[in-house]
Amino acid sequence: AQSVTQLDSHVSVSEGTPVLLRCNYSSSYSPSLFWYVQHPNKGLQLLLKYTSAATLVKGINGFEAEFKKSETSFHLTKPSAHMSDAAEYFCVVSLAGSSYKLIFGSGTRLLVRP
Amino acid sequence: EAQVTQNPRYLITVTGKKLTVTCSQNMNHEYMSWYRQDPGLGLRQIYYSMNVEVTDKGDVPEGYKVSRKEKRNFPLILESPSPNQTSLYFCASSYGAKNIQYFGAGTRLSVL
Numbered sequence: 001a002q003s004v005t006q007l008d009s010h011v012s013v014s015e016g017t018p019v020l021l022r023c024n025y026s027s028s029y030s031p032s033l034f035w036y037v038q039h040p041n042k043g044l045q046l047l048l049k050y051t052s053a054a055t056l057v058k059g060i061n062g063f064e065a066e067f068k069k070s071e072t073s074f075h076l077t078k079p080s081a082h083m084s085d086a087a088e089y090f091c092v093v094s095l096a097g098s099s100y101k102l103i104f105g106s107g108t109r110l111l112v113r114p
Numbered sequence: 115e116a117q118v119t120q121n122p123r124y125l126i127t128v129t130g131k132k133l134t135v136t137c138s139q140n141m142n143h144e145y146m147s148w149y150r151q152d153p154g155l156g157l158r159q160i161y162y163s164m165n166v167e168v169t170d171k172g173d174v175p176e177g178y179k180v181s182r183k184e185k186r187n188f189p190l191i192l193e194s195p196s197p198n199q200t201s202l203y204f205c206a207s208s209y210g211a212k213n214i215q216y217f218g219a220g221t222r223l224s225v226l
Binding site for chain 1: 118147149154155156157158159162172173204206214215217218219220
């Protein structure tokens with residue numbers, strides 16, 4: 001069965017320090033992978049996506065993620081956290097083949113301390 | 115402006131009283147879907163539609179119905195709501211499941 005696991009429900013960092021949000025997936029097929037961000041009381045917004053091109057994907061607001069097939073991981077990073085990065089982040093997998101389902105991770109809430 | 119519009123944004127209802135949450139997109143997207151968001155569970159897909167008159171169940175379809183009579187609209191119908199359907203609901207659209215999903219602002223539903 002296909003699944004997405006976000007390894008941390010909460011991550012707390014100080015402003016200006018690096019951010020690492022971890023995501024592992026399980027898929028029998030070549031997946032498309034996404035990171036979405038949800039600010040309080042807002043809908044979800046795409047940060048970046050991987051669709052079998054370059055394994056290092058750059059997104060908006062300085063975020064990037066690296067697809068590692070051997071580790072089945074797609075971790076999200078940012079070199080320097082900003083207060084405005086405080087939000088909930090979702091790792092999402094879309095399956096190749098005929099399935100049109102999207103599978104969301106349970107989310108990681110990022111807290112940024114001043 | 116490209117957008118996905120959900121209505122209403124907030125709804126309080128009672129058990130068993132039929133309700134519909136509307137979703138409309140102005141981007142000519144083929145793919146539309148409904149999700150519910152519950153604490154600690156992320157978003158779970160309820161139903162999706164690949165095009166007009168083509169719909170399929172997601173992971174948690176029980177208690178919900180959808181229809182796709184027009185490309186732009188994808189209403190979510192709760193025929194007999196129950197308290198376990200209290201949740202935050204999102205509609206999304208895209209050119210395909212592997213493409214960027216555009217989300218509505220959400221509908222917060224409380225079933226008493």
